[in-house]
Amino acid sequence: MEVKVARKILNANEIMADQNRKFFKEKRVFVLNVMSSPGSGKTTVLERTLEILLPDVRTAVIVGDVCTTHDADRLANSGAPVLQIMTDAFGGDCHLAAHVVANAVSDLNLDNIDLLIVENVGNLVCPAEFDIGEDARVVVLSVPEGEDKAVKYPLMFRVCDATLLNKIDLLPYLDYDRDAALKFISQIHPEMPIFEMSAKTGDGFMAWVEWLKAQMAKKLS
Numbered sequence: 412m413e414v415k416v417a418r419k420i421l422n423a424n425e426i427m428a429d430q431n432r433k434f435f436k437e438k439r440v441f442v443l444n445v446m447s448s449p450g451s452g453k454t455t456v457l458e459r460t461l462e463i464l465l466p467d468v469r470t471a472v473i474v475g476d477v478c479t480t481h482d483a484d485r486l487a488n489s490g491a492p493v494l495q496i497m498t499d500a501f502g503g504d505c506h507l508a509a510h511v512v513a514n515a516v517s518d519l520n521l522d523n524i525d526l527l528i529v530e531n532v533g534n535l536v537c538p539a540e541f542d543i544g545e546d547a548r549v550v551v552l553s554v555p556e557g558e559d560k561a562v563k564y565p566l567m568f569r570v571c572d573a574t575l576l577n578k579i580d581l582l583p584y585l586d587y588d589r590d591a592a593l594k595f596i597s598q599i600h601p602e603m604p605i606f607e608m609s610a611k612t613g614d615g616f617m618a619w620v621e622w623l624k625a626q627m628a629k630k631l632s
């Protein structure tokens with residue numbers, strides 16, 4: 412019974428996600444879904460990414476958290492239009508569903524936007540199951556989380572198009588086996604690009620932003 416209900420919810424989500432995708436295509440907006448566990452550095456990575464992208468790439472951001480507007484406040488400093496979704500209004504969901512994104516998007520003017528970034532709720536499990544109508548998905552994995560998260564949360568790494576391996580500035584302070592981490596990620600998703608970076612120092616950001624721009628060019632050209 413529970414399985415049937417879960418399947419129904421996911422099917423309804425698929426239909427809504429397809430509608431979102433159609434709408435984004437009409438608006439010629441590329442949508443990036445950014446996922447990770449809490450604290451791996453999504454907001455910090457996005458702050459730095461926006462610094463590089465703006466003003467050339469006209470970007471808007473939707474941020475999902477259970478509570479608070481902390482992340483929207485941080486990202487709004489970039490000057491980009493930012494909208495915070497607080498999922499406690501939707502029963503405290505630990506992911507963004509397609510209809511929640513559709514609702515938020517109706518409050519944004521996408522006419523002059525090329526890129527819509529969605530910072531998902533911090534969680535390595537169910538955000539991977541909910542298509543929101545995005546064009547690309549990335550997972551931020553930070554070094555202090557350990558080497559083996561890709562094999563512990565394989566769906567997340569399977570559905571993503573790239574891994575942003577963040578906080579490499581901390582490597583000298585940790586017993587982190589970089590080769591093992593890269594191997595685990597490749598085991599789950601062979602050939603997936605892995606960008607090793609530090610949102611603190613800015614290391615590795617150019618390669619990541621070039622990749623993102625190339626994905627956008629594929630859709631929007």
Ligand SMILES: Nc1nc2c(ncn2[C@@H]2O[C@H](COP(=O)(O)OP(=O)(O)O)[C@@H](O)[C@H]2O)c(=O)[nH]1
Nearest residue numbers: 449450451452453454455577578580609610611
């Ligand atoms: N040392 C270091 N700290 C980072 C880096 N990126 C983010 N942080 C810190 O990690 C904490 C969580 O970052 P945040 O961006 O809020 O993570 P989010 O919950 O995934 O959005 C903050 O204290 C950040 O300053 C990084 O590359 N290196």
Ligand SMILES: [Mg+2]
Nearest residue numbers: 453454482530
């Ligand atoms: Mg955040």
Ligand SMILES: [Zn+2]
Nearest residue numbers: 504505506537
């Ligand atoms: Zn959830």
